[in-house]
Amino acid sequence: MSDVHANALHLPVLFDLLGVFTAASSGALTALRKGLDLVGVLVLGAATGLGGGVVRDLMIGAIPPALLTDWRYLTIATAGAVAVIAAEYRGVPAADRVRPGTPLATAFHLADAVTLGCFAVSGTGKALEYGLASVPAALMGVVTAVGGGVIRDMLVNEVPWVLRRELYAVPALIGALIIVACARFEPNLAPMAFVAAAVTAALRLISLRRGWNAQLPRARR
């Protein structure tokens, strides 16, 4: 039983750090697409990787946020941005290829979808650890999942993905609700955490590919 508890304690951090890496990569890819310089790539990568977690930590009362107390956060965010720069250096011109259908557009959306899954799990898990009820905890999972991307898109003057047509918040919410449901019935969280993250990422990629959205029946534009 103490194993279960140990898992419950460490899983959020594991998924949090994985999400920081992929989110920072998505931020760095956006920076390359926009033609920013090295500092711009690092700053936008770090802001995207760490922004959602900071908002979550401030709201649940984890102050100072993990970023300031655990050296791995800043290190891994930097690593996520550097990995993108390294790919650019090795002759993979990221900036030119972040368009629909190209390999690096796929890389961007893959990084973004994995981020969504990881942060939905880690955000919900950490909020539960801090004593929040189920619905608020799931909400914090969604905020963590979409927060970094919102900051990224606002910084480069684009309307955030969460407001665009393909489903974005809904997969994150589903992942968060899986975690909340599991925690309520107290099974071993470990396997379900991977399932929740995978379901979220898969739903996001499918809805992007199929152009799924929640069109209002009678809306006119």
Next chain:
Amino acid sequence: MSDVHANALHLPVLFDLLGVFTAASSGALTALRKGLDLVGVLVLGAATGLGGGVVRDLMIGAIPPALLTDWRYLTIATAGAVAVIAAEYRGVPAADRVRPGTPLATAFHLADAVTLGCFAVSGTGKALEYGLASVPAALMGVVTAVGGGVIRDMLVNEVPWVLRRELYAVPALIGALIIVACARFEPNLAPMAFVAAAVTAALRLISLRRGWNAQLPRARR
């Protein structure tokens, strides 16, 4: 005397919840105008309805913010967005009509003005309860009042109303100062809270209608 105190405790929540409803409606109307889908309407509605209060709560030390501890906040924010969707469903095409002079542009500005009044009162009142001095409390009233709208406008890539020509922050400041003045002389806050909210909303609507602004005498453009 305990009645007065009970009023002082509950009034901010009452006005806060009313402001959440109207703010969420204004966010949902903006989302329809921008052609967002159902999820976009709900997300922008919730962000607009809840954003100002979250910033206020983090700053005055009410952590976790009310949104995470009181189920009515998320429920009422959702209701505000759903009400707009329901109107759209019932053949009132909100998206087409949020233009000057149309009924739903009036609805948008009315919702926005009522939000301004309610949040100026609730933000100031809650800040006073948390022990802030008069001027900082009035400032938190203004931040609560304008915060959700700033988040709404920034998310859809528009310059926030608070920076545009018609008076917006000034009515909120006047409402906040009325509350601060009342609290200092300790009358029954209840009637004055309604007066302060009504004065704020009315001033906002009048300044919008008359095109009032605080033009700099010698500014050149």
Next chain:
Amino acid sequence: MSDVHANALHLPVLFDLLGVFTAASSGALTALRKGLDLVGVLVLGAATGLGGGVVRDLMIGAIPPALLTDWRYLTIATAGAVAVIAAEYRGVPAADRVRPGTPLATAFHLADAVTLGCFAVSGTGKALEYGLASVPAALMGVVTAVGGGVIRDMLVNEVPWVLRRELYAVPALIGALIIVACARFEPNLAPMAFVAAAVTAALRLISLRRGWNAQLPRARR
């Protein structure tokens, strides 16, 4: 030795208040350039002057932030905006002249560079006082230094300077690292604080003048 400690306690506030003044001026100059009215100038000035410090204070756990507990912050932010309005009034048409090479473009970039230096010092110093380790403290110095300008630029729908070509975050980081290094070897912080602020401001102005950036060798645009 107690003198050193007294210095360590008061220097961050001194530099913080100086940074608030220059940051508020840079916000007010931006507002004039954009043709905003008197309220817009005051709001954008206050948001720019106070925004970075609020983010820092929330993250390091200084809640409520200094702005709400020390009357000098709001007063000095207002003074910074009013100083710009006064210059406009006295026949110095700020709005027309914030272009490269004009006196007031120089004033804007000077105010912005001094802000960067002062907030890098005050942000790092205050974070150290709140018990953060060296690297997180330096990070908070950078966040304080660039935060207000990011908020300013996002509010008027521009891509923040920190993401543009000339070095911006790097001078702030160098100033923050000087403070961190000094604090580790425990000399009298006072003279080094002025050196760190001056180095940061000077590096920013030089990189702006020379068009320094950190161009990626193989990036394509």
